[in-house]
Amino acid sequence: MSAARRPAGVDRLWPTLVSVLLVMAMLAAAMIPWWPIYESAAFVVASSAAIVAGTAIAVAGAKFGWPAWAVVIAVFGTYLVLGVPAAVPSRAVVGVIPTPQGIVELLTGAALSWKQLVTIAVPVGSYQTLLVPPFLLALVAATSAVTIALRSRRPAAAVIPPAVLLLAGIALGVVHAALAIETGLAFLITAVAWLVRVAIANRREITSGRPVELALADARRVLGASAIVAVALVGATAASVTLPMPPRSVVRAELQPPFEPRAHESPLAGFRTAFDPEVARDAMLEVRGLPPGAGIRIATLDTYDGIVYTVGGADGTAESGRFTRVPYRLDQTAVRGESTELDVLVRGYSDVWVPGIGQLERITFAGERAELLADAFVYNDVTGTGAVQVGLEALDRYTAQSVVPVEPESLARLQPGTSVLPPAPELPKELAVLLDEWAPASDDEGERLQGVIAALQREGFVSHGLESDQVPSRSGHSLDRLVELATERPMVGDGEQYAVAAALMARQIGFPARVVVGYLPDPGDPLPEPGESTVFDSDDRQAWIEVQTAEGAWVSVDPNPEPRPIPEREPDEPTIVSRPQSALPPPAERTPVDDLDSDPELALDRGDDGTEPWVEALLGALAITGFVVLGLAVLVSPFLAIIVAKLRRRRLRRLAPSAVERIEGGWQEFADTAADYGYAIRPTATRAEQAATVGGLAPLVLASVVDRAVFAPDGPSDGDDARVWSAVDELQDRLAAPRSRRERILAAISLTSLGGYAVTRRGPKP
Structure with missing residues (x-):
């Protein structure tokens, strides 16, 4: 590009210096949102070094007419030389000389430090390679902005690299309003100042003579830009005071934490x-x-x-x-x-x-x-x-x-x-x-x-x-x-x-x-x-x-009592049931036949079949035992029927004709067991939702395995059904382990999992 097309005139000292200082002011304003992330003097050193180095590269490139590839090489070399002492100071000898380990971390940090930066609590200071993102962005933005300002046909576009740097700081920063207004004002003022500088330079190039008119035109531009800035400030302040502002969402707030x-x-x-x-x-x-x-x-x-x-x-x-x-x-x-x-x-x-x-x-x-x-x-x-x-x-x-x-x-x-x-x-x-x-x-x-x-x-x-x-x-x-x-x-x-x-x-x-x-x-x-x-x-x-x-x-x-001797357990208060007094009937009149029955000798002569007394006692005991067993069987039979139905359902599921049905049956068996233990298992919920209801990592893993086996294009692998059932048995044991014998019996006879039960190989209907 010829010198005549350079907006500031690289060969003229003062116009070039003014342009460079205005662009550097924009870059400095764009770095303000990065401060809450670091809150350290090391950040000031790293960002200042990056802006100064990038500006020097751009000025040298404009002065000597470097091609684009030469500017890129200069940026990369500066990154290697200054990156370690500025962005990874812990790996620099005497804080200045880069070490081989520091250079390796610098290069890897260019790719890996971004994710680490948004998954870590702030402020981070100069921890590890976390200064690499602002250093690298500021170096590239400074080189690009000053190059555009001094060598481009459209120098107004020099606003774009600082704006990108500003947005990156907002996106990677923290969710609070500190410095928000100050940042906006600083960047707006510096950006408007640069645009006014470009407009004045362009008008001087296309206008000849009449210096008084030129001065008046420049004054009008400055006053107009100042008025725009003032209106923007007043409007922004009024809006921030009167209008409800939604919470700002940044990258840091959207990423999942590394620890679960x-x-x-x-x-x-x-x-x-x-x-x-x-x-x-x-x-x-x-x-x-x-x-x-x-x-x-x-x-x-x-x-x-x-x-x-x-x-x-x-x-x-x-x-x-x-x-x-x-x-x-x-x-x-x-x-x-x-x-x-x-x-x-x-x-x-x-x-x-x-x-x-x-x-x-x-x-x-x-x-x-x-x-x-x-x-x-x-x-x-x-x-x-x-x-x-x-x-x-x-x-x-x-x-x-x-x-x-x-x-x-x-x-x-x-x-x-x-x-x-x-x-x-x-x-x-x-x-x-x-x-x-x-x-x-x-x-x-x-x-x-x-x-x-x-x-x-x-x-x-x-x-x-x-x-x-x-x-x-x-x-x-x-x-x-x-x-x-x-x-x-x-x-x-x-x-x-x-x-x-x-x-x-x-x-x-x-x-x-x-x-x-x-x-x-x-x-x-x-x-x-x-x-x-x-x-x-x-x-x-x-x-x-x-x-x-x-x-x-x-x-x-602390609500805990002091350890002390424990008294005997208080007995439960007995329940007193009041009953009316029963009226005794009058004694029956005795007859001569009754008197004969009371004579033992006559009783032996009448109806003695010769049965031994111990045999009669044994037969009586057996009869009583039989009636007791029969009564217990009648009482227990509904519960036995429930247990038998669950055993038959489990057998049908485990011996289903296909592996997919056996795997689905395994999950249904675990979900039914959880429901019997009191978990609110909804039939319409997904397996993952049912596993989350039970809680713990093992049910979630089993649900994922079952889903993958059932929905895999090629079907489940050999042995997946046996492994699923083995996991189901283990989870059933874990559900039963912390519970008392009474709770396990109640779960075994619970009707919760038998709702809608139909005699099919896959168990309950969904």
Whole structure:
């Protein structure tokens, strides 16, 4: 391109300098949405280096007339030379000299860091290669924009690369309105300034003479552009104040988190295993820095389906189920509390959940697996629960800096918060009766909560039911177990039942409440001296609740009674049935024949057939036994008929003529078993929906296998039917294992799965 066609005149210093500075101003404004992602000085260095380097390449290309391929090579070379110290500073020697490993990570980061950037919690600082996206985009955008400004026939198009950079920052950024107005104003002003500069330059090229008219025309353009900017600012401000704005959706909000909490067993489901005599005294964690008397949380559970308390909502869509990576730090300035630093050494503890306290700000792992754990750590800031997908092991160490909310002085003064939790089943009427008794509806919410906690601690007794000398106590926290807790006297259970009962009653009062599983120090142990560590054994595991106050803080409440001797069980009150007195009839008149019958000698002479007395007794006993057996058979026959019908249905399904029918029959057998155990299995639901109703990973896997086998173009593979039935048998055993003998018998004779039963090889009609 000739010098005459260059809008700013590359050979003229001041016009070129003005054009370059205006374009760089647009690029700087376009980088503002990227700041909330990083919030680090390293980001400022990386973006500034990219803009300056790209501008220098474009100016040199325009000055010396480089072809396009030469500009591309220059960009790539600059990316390799500056990329490591600017975008991957941890891999640069003395922060300047690139290392071979740094160059490899830089090149791979150009392709892989984008996805990582939108699946990680912000701010990310200079973590790994996450500065590569803004550095690379800014370098390319600066080179393109300045090249267009200095060499193109349409220099106004130099607005496009900064606009793309701006949109990328908005799309990859976070969902909040911080800096939104400032960003829009900055980019609008710089873009309008550049367009005015282009218009003035074009007018000067096509107009000759009359300098006064030129100056007036330029002034009109500047004033007109300023008026447009002012109108846009006023309109945008008025719209933002008066009109309801829909929530902004960005890429980060649409991607699924890498950690799926529903794939892991709830910490409350295996609560009793921690108290097994073989492991009860095993050391789990060694913690230094805990506040006096405080415990440590394993996980916070907010979802209850009537059977088990879990994390993250029934379908995984709740905010508490979205775990993201935390490479740098979290902003917890909105949390009112005390800053705490914990040093944790893992001893016997082994699980994916990372114990902590309060709201996490920063976590640093140490030990041989430090890098692996740092890469695998994910966190949910809604519940304050952390996890590592690879699981913690013995000798793992980490330091966690957290903000611990201030505990209230009295529960009676609390007012409920406004958080919306996943729905929970209706409070059983037995617990509702106790709630009305312990906390009358006429009292304030805080007073009712205090009354419930005090009553549980007063009326309840603790037993894990694992040793022979302990009072029997059934495990589990399903609704029927809570009903048993509420109706038995004395009330016997442990943290698994008391925490869930307290959470449901607190929610009935109006408090958002969730269950916390963790470790609490033994009340009888002395408090550690400053600098000393606290060792939590396996039997220090406990469950308690958190309730949200009107200030938005989640405060811990322990509803568990103090361990103490358990009194004898109160006998059930007998039912008194009043009956009217029966009138005795007058004695019958005796006759001479009756007198003869009373004479034993005459009785022997009359009607003696010579039968031995023991034979008569045996025949009488056999007759009575026969009548009893016959009566029992009549009573049991309907239940036996149900069991026989189910066995025949199972046999027909398992021996169906085709593999597809046998596989479908296997799934129907599992679904019928689940329905008999009380799961709400809808016949019209898909297999995946039925599996989700049962819960757990194994039913979902089986449903997927059955769907793939049934709908595969080539049909199922050899042996698929046998494998499906083997999985069905295993799932049936797992459904029956946690239930009592009475519950298993009731399921065996349940008519739920026999509705619409027809004698076909495939079992019940759909």
